[in-house]
Amino acid sequence: MQSQPIAELRKVTKRYGAVTAASGLDLAILPGEFLSFLGPSGCGKTTALRMLAGFEEATEGEVLIDGQVVNGVPPHRRPVNMVFQQYALFPHLTVAQNVAYGLNQRRPKLPKAEVAAEVARALDMVRLPEFGDRRIWEMSGGQQQRVALARAIINRPKILLLDEPMAALDKKLRHDMQIELKSLQRELGITFVLVTHDQEEALSMSDRICIMDQGRIAQIATPEELYDRPQSRYVADFVGRSNFIPAKVTGHDGGLVVAEAAGALRVLARGDAALPPGAAITLSLRPEEITLATAQEGIEAEVTHRIFLGEHTEYHLKSPSLGTLVAVAPRASEARNGALAPGARVRLHWRDGAALALKDG
Amino acid sequence: MRPGLRTALFLAPATAWLLVMLVMPLVVVIVFSFGERGAAGGYVPAFTLDNYANLGARWTAFRNTLTLAPLGTVLCLLIAWPLAYFLALKADPRWRTVLLILVIVPFWTSLLIRSYAWIQILGGSGLPRIIADLGLGKPRLINTPFAVMVGIVYGYLPLMVFPIYVALEKLDRRLLEASGDLGSPPWRTVLQVTLPLSMAGVATGSMLVFILLMGEFLVPQILGGGKVFFVGNALVDLFLQSRNWPFGAAVAATLVAVMLVTVTLYMRAIRRLSGGRDDVALM
Ligand SMILES: Nc1ncnc2c1ncn2[C@@H]1O[C@H](COP(=O)(O)OP(=O)(O)OP(=O)(O)O)[C@@H](O)[C@H]1O
Numbered sequence: 001m002q003s004q005p006i007a008e009l010r011k012v013t014k015r016y017g018a019v020t021a022a023s024g025l026d027l028a029i030l031p032g033e034f035l036s037f038l039g040p041s042g043c044g045k046t047t048a049l050r051m052l053a054g055f056e057e058a059t060e061g062e063v064l065i066d067g068q069v070v071n072g073v074p075p076h077r078r079p080v081n082m083v084f085q086q087y088a089l090f091p092h093l094t095v096a097q098n099v100a101y102g103l104n105q106r107r108p109k110l111p112k113a114e115v116a117a118e119v120a121r122a123l124d125m126v127r128l129p130e131f132g133d134r135r136i137w138e139m140s141g142g143q144q145q146r147v148a149l150a151r152a153i154i155n156r157p158k159i160l161l162l163d164e165p166m167a168a169l170d171k172k173l174r175h176d177m178q179i180e181l182k183s184l185q186r187e188l189g190i191t192f193v194l195v196t197h198d199q200e201e202a203l204s205m206s207d208r209i210c211i212m213d214q215g216r217i218a219q220i221a222t223p224e225e226l227y228d229r230p231q232s233r234y235v236a237d238f239v240g241r242s243n244f245i246p247a248k249v250t251g252h253d254g255g256l257v258v259a260e261a262a263g264a265l266r267v268l269a270r271g272d273a274a275l276p277p278g279a280a281i282t283l284s285l286r287p288e289e290i291t292l293a294t295a296q297e298g299i300e301a302e303v304t305h306r307i308f309l310g311e312h313t314e315y316h317l318k319s320p321s322l323g324t325l326v327a328v329a330p331r332a333s334e335a336r337n338g339a340l341a342p343g344a345r346v347r348l349h350w351r352d353g354a355a356l357a358l359k360d361g
Numbered sequence: 362m363r364p365g366l367r368t369a370l371f372l373a374p375a376t377a378w379l380l381v382m383l384v385m386p387l388v389v390v391i392v393f394s395f396g397e398r399g400a401a402g403g404y405v406p407a408f409t410l411d412n413y414a415n416l417g418a419r420w421t422a423f424r425n426t427l428t429l430a431p432l433g434t435v436l437c438l439l440i441a442w443p444l445a446y447f448l449a450l451k452a453d454p455r456w457r458t459v460l461l462i463l464v465i466v467p468f469w470t471s472l473l474i475r476s477y478a479w480i481q482i483l484g485g486s487g488l489p490r491i492i493a494d495l496g497l498g499k500p501r502l503i504n505t506p507f508a509v510m511v512g513i514v515y516g517y518l519p520l521m522v523f524p525i526y527v528a529l530e531k532l533d534r535r536l537l538e539a540s541g542d543l544g545s546p547p548w549r550t551v552l553q554v555t556l557p558l559s560m561a562g563v564a565t566g567s568m569l570v571f572i573l574l575m576g577e578f579l580v581p582q583i584l585g586g587g588k589v590f591f592v593g594n595a596l597v598d599l600f601l602q603s604r605n606w607p608f609g610a611a612v613a614a615t616l617v618a619v620m621l622v623t624v625t626l627y628m629r630a631i632r633r634l635s636g637g638r639d640d641v642a643l644m
């Protein structure tokens with residue numbers, strides 16, 4: 001049984017004068033899930049988040065939190081809290097006072113002892129138990145981020161909103177924080193909504209990802225689904241990398257689409273069984289699906305660049321029939337078969353069903 | 362060049378300026394304050410504490426200064442803060458510059474002339490006349506502490522508005538959003554976030570206005586009509602009219618001492634209010 005959404009956007013559009021920042025957003029956020037908004041800069045991620053927080057009002061459509069329409073409800077009356085991009089910690093307050101801020105806004109006032117106990121618990125949770133008396137500017141970026149997190153969870157919001165919370169951290173710290181954030185979410189059972197333009201971050205943390213494209217939702221799905229079955233070239237390109245090959249449907253065969261690419265190349269691809277023969281499609285082929293061999297059959301290509309990346313090696317290829325392609329070989333297989341130098345002539349293979357047929361337009 | 366030497370060179374002009382313009386006159390004042398008045402006025406070298414013993418004779422001037430200068434500062438602050446808040450955070454950005462210029466416009470005319478304008482407004486044929494015509498009594502406004510206060514607030518308001526405006530202008534708006542997000546209604550955000558974070562501006566503005574008011578003589582002279590006078594007026598009188606330089610010097614030295622003490626106390630209080638941040642300490 002599908003549980004009732006904790007928040008919903010219903011045909012929400014947001015316009016700033018002539019700029020449409022979000023258009024026709026339709027989205028249900030489920031209780032306890034970790035949902036990410038992912039998309040390039042300016043696609044409306046922050047706008048969507050700020051409409052949930054109440055900092056922006058939808059121009060059209062309804063925003064619901066916990067079954068209630070919250071259009072017009074100011075931020076301080078919404079049961080959601082936010083971790084801001086640059087943390088927005090109060091510089092005139094200590095770490096403990098920052099964390100206590102949310103509790104201190106309750107009326108009637110909570111007893112001091114209770115606030116202190118809650119603050120200590122929250123600081124424990126973000127692993128900063130000894131830092132309560134510090135000043136904000138005495139904390140490192142990573143520590144400030146934890147303070148921001150503690151401050152935002154202390155009121156036990158129904159939804160925790162995070163706007164690129166890790167953008168300012170270095171790679172290693174970001175990775176640690178991602179794991180920590182995920183376990184914190186499990187511990188608290190709070191719904192997390194994260195905005196990011198880092199696909200790795202979205203893929204590794206989210207239960208579901210909402211891919212945005214110029215103010216619209218391109219696709220909402222689990223990370224695996226997005227990777228394996230993107231619904232459009234835009235999503236396939238944005239989540240992971242892909243080679244795109246123009247093709248034409250010629251028929252269907254055992255659940256797979258039969259397509260013809262580059263004139264005579266027959267490809268068996270996954271795809272919509274309703275695609276009519278003759279339809280123009282784009283085949284999406286992940287670089288790791290392509291194997292390189294020096295045998296006689298297969299598609300001809302020439303290595304133009306070899307980029308060694310540690311666990312795997314990236315090959316840039318030029319094929320007379322398919323144009324430029326990217327293939328990725330795991331280090332282990334490369335070590336077994338020998339590396340290919342630029343200029344090497346190779347043959348490309350991929351298994352049936354590796355490619356995905358995407359309808360054009 | 363060694364860093365120490367470079368710093369010394371950089372500081373040399375300022376140090377020289379301070380020595381000549383501040384320290385030397387102050388030394389002269391202190392030396393004079395222990396001297397005696399000559400027969401035809403001026404200064405005769407001596408060492409006596411009589412001038413200080415005699416300070417009580419000018420007690421009224423001190424009392425007026427020490428009550429009206431802080432009061433004037435507080436009034437300026439109470440009016441300037443909301444004004445600066447509006448200009449920095451609420452006014453339409455397109456109009457902001459125009460509004461800011463309007464705040465300075467009065468500075469384009471001398472305070473002397475503007476104070477004369479207030480004589481007309483507060484004098485018998487001005488406001489009191491209108492009040493009388495409305496049948497609300499026959500108040501006397503000119504030559505009262507009230508008139509002096511009006512003149513002071515009018516004249517010094519921009520000096521208070523600008524530092525506060527600057528502090529509020531650079532305030533990170535996301536802090537206000539964060540406060541709202543955490544459950545604080547807008548009015549409480551003003552008290553809990555905006556006000557404490559404007560303390561640097563409040564400190565600077567109050568300091569400017571307070572120090573200038575402690576030495577004020579023009580407004581009390583014109584709008585106080587010799588009935589409400591400040592230490593500044595006493596000094597004008599002692600140095601220019603009665604030519605009792607040593608006594609004048611004693612009064613001036615005492616004023617400087619009082620100012621030092623009050624300013625120090627004030628800075629301490631501000632620092633405590635703003636949570637010990639150093640950037641608030643001064644300007
Ligand atoms: N206050 C505003 N006034 C006018 N236009 C705005 C405003 N806020 C956002 N926009 C516009 O709306 C669009 C979406 O902005 P938004 O901040 O939601 O993007 P984003 O996806 O969060 O991008 P980024 O990854 O760069 O943060 C952009 O074109 C932006 O210029």
Ligand SMILES: [Mg+2]
Nearest residue numbers: 045046047195
């Ligand atoms: Mg953004």
